[in-house]
Amino acid sequence: MAAAKAKFRDSEAEYRRIAADIRAGRFAPLYLLMGEESYFIDSLADLLSVSILDETERAFNQLTLYGRDSDAGQIVNCCRQMPMTGSRQVVIVKEAQQLRNLDKLSLYTAHPQPSTVLVICHKEKSVDRRSQLYKSSAAAGEVFESVKPRDYEIGPWLSRLVGERGLSLDAKALSMLTDHLGTDLSAISNELCKLAVSLPEGEKVITDAHIEMHTGISKEYNNYELCRAVVRRDKVHALTIADRFAANPKDNPLLLTVAALFGEFRRIFIVNYLRWRARVRNIPFPSDQELMQLLKMGNIYALGEVKQVSSAWNNRSVFAILGLLREYDAKSKGVGAGSAGDGELLRELLLKIFTA
Numbered sequence: 001m002a003a004a005k006a007k008f009r010d011s012e013a014e015y016r017r018i019a020a021d022i023r024a025g026r027f028a029p030l031y032l033l034m035g036e037e038s039y040f041i042d043s044l045a046d047l048l049s050v051s052i053l054d055e056t057e058r059a060f061n062q063l064t065l066y067g068r069d070s071d072a073g074q075i076v077n078c079c080r081q082m083p084m085t086g087s088r089q090v091v092i093v094k095e096a097q098q099l100r101n102l103d104k105l106s107l108y109t110a111h112p113q114p115s116t117v118l119v120i121c122h123k124e125k126s127v128d129r130r131s132q133l134y135k136s137s138a139a140a141g142e143v144f145e146s147v148k149p150r151d152y153e154i155g156p157w158l159s160r161l162v163g164e165r166g167l168s169l170d171a172k173a174l175s176m177l178t179d180h181l182g183t184d185l186s187a188i189s190n191e192l193c194k195l196a197v198s199l200p201e202g203e204k205v206i207t208d209a210h211i212e213m214h215t216g217i218s219k220e221y222n223n224y225e226l227c228r229a230v231v232r233r234d235k236v237h238a239l240t241i242a243d244r245f246a247a248n249p250k251d252n253p254l255l256l257t258v259a260a261l262f263g264e265f266r267r268i269f270i271v272n273y274l275r276w277r278a279r280v281r282n283i284p285f286p287s288d289q290e291l292m293q294l295l296k297m298g299n300i301y302a303l304g305e306v307k308q309v310s311s312a313w314n315n316r317s318v319f320a321i322l323g324l325l326r327e328y329d330a331k332s333k334g335v336g337a338g339s340a341g342d343g344e345l346l347r348e349l350l351l352k353i354f355t356a
Contacts, residue, residue: 006035008149012157015040018142022051029112032137034122035146039185044144045092045121052090052117061089067098075099076108079116089116096122106132112140149185151259152296154178158188159299162206165196171302172208175224179260180217180251191215221245223252223260231264231309235354242350246343254332254342258349262325264306267295269318271310320356324349 021027022044031048033041053062061083065075075093083089096102105120110132112118120137126145127134137143149157155178162169169177181187195206198214208219219225221244229238245252271291278285286294288303297303328349331337337345 006145006147008037008147008153008157011035011037011040011145011147014144015044015146018044018144019047022047025051027052027117028141029114029116030109030118030120030137030141032109032120032122032127032134032141032143033146034120034126034144035148036123036125037146037148037185038123039189040144040146041121041123042186045094045119048090048117048119049092052088053086057086057088058090060084061086062092063090064092064094067093067095067102070099072099072101072104072107075105075118079108079118080113081116083115087115090119091116092119092121094121096120097124102127103131103133106136109133109140110136149183151178151183151263154183154185154188155297155299157185158192161189162192165192167196167199167204167206169206170208171299171305172219172224173206173211174299175302176208176211176217176219176222177215179223179256180215182256218244221252223257226257227260227264228305230261230350230353231268231313233312233354235350238350238354239347242343242346245346246341249342252342254346255329257346258325258329258332261353262322262329265313265318265321265325267297267306268310268313269315269322270295271306272313272315272318275310276315317356321353324352324356 018031027048031044033044035041049058049062049064063078065078070093075091079091081089093099099105102122108118118141127137129135134143155174158174158178159169177188177191181191195210195214199206199210211217212219221241226238226241226245229235229241245257274285274291277283288300291297291307292300292303295303295306297306327336328345331340331345332342340348
């Protein structure tokens, strides 16, 4: 039977476990860090690079190699050498997916040196689980698979990341960041670092004003405000935002806007269905905590907004709108769009939504 596909939440949990072990000084003889999401791979490699050896030892006993400039034999030879000073050396292989004869590293990973910590950073895809490299690495050390998140997983992850820094994000600020940066964890983390440093002393809540001031994302013209205008049936404001998007198409790609609208109407559809089920079939309406989990939301205030606006829409209209959004998702990718640009397509889509 094929192994179950790893999920983002599993990657995050494993990342936290391995990071905790590293901070506690519990090091494996080798680490195979692999997968499509580079953020976790880079974070663990960076943590290992500053945790195993002190600054003086790193100058003599820590070596960083790059896949495109190396081969497996060279890396094996480096790993089998004794440390120049002290009792341990560290060999970090970055961009290992570009390494010639990658699987020959299994000649070393099957019998790693006690005095060497080998870190293999294999991005873009995972190492074949059937390979000797994977099997021997799993037997002798740590194998970590980094999975890209889905859109709905970004918000909860970002809230946790901000919380670890003793901060919080209000609902609009969270939406502005995730809508603008998509699922790029590295970009989101970098922006968060800038925001954390720039906050006035004593302030712990990152707001839309901070986002606008320090990232250049407008607090008035963004996908959060567009979705809010649409679900509240504020046609004038929605079209005003669409015009602003049309003037800056690179900063406001239609693909992300359609995804944001789809998520909003999907949540409305589910809430309306659950209300109908409670009314007609006497099945209790979920609690807020159950509803947040079902809707994959991480903010109780945003949930309250969805519950409020959903009553203004009937699900026949919402179902038709979801169909429109699928159609314009395809058009945003160039399928059947003709010569229309993002701005024209968005305005056309919004007019259809308001008449659905």
